[in-house]
């Protein structure tokens with residue numbers, strides 16, 4: 647019954663990444679105070695790669711479909727809000743109760759966004775984009791997501807000095823966006 651059996655189908659890959667992000671959010675929510683910083687960085691790394699690759703590879707294909715612009719604009723605005731939230735959170739003490747409250751807010755917003763994305767953008771891909779093109783998009787999506795090398799978490803002693811100046815999140819977004827644009 648699934649219309650996207652091919653493992654390279656972009657919709658399948660995107661849904662798998664939504665599940666990964668959901669499990670990262672659940673792990674972070676359940677983590678003890680001293681384990682949050684590392685899990686926050688893992689979540690940030692996966693979420694940023696997913697969202698940037700969507701913006702570079704997937705949303706342009708959605709904009710080509712009639713009615714796609716409005717969906718792309720709404721979903722990308724939600725992604726930008728999540729990015730701002732992550733940027734606020736990276737400056738906080740991950741062991742604090744305030745951080746814990748922000749995790750709950752972030753989790754609710756990201757899961758709501760993912761559901762909206764599945765019901766609008768992914769449904770549009772399945773309905774209006776032929777399977778062969780979805781497979782091609784899937785291959786480009788994976789390349790874009792993985793184009794930037796993984797760097798150590800920001801608290802590691804060998805973090806490059808540039809990260810300290812820019813903030814680890816901004817540096818990551820920049821790095822992934824640059825690498826993704828060239829795939």
Ligand SMILES: [Fe+2]
Pocket residue numbers: 660664696697700760763
């Ligand atoms: Fe997504």
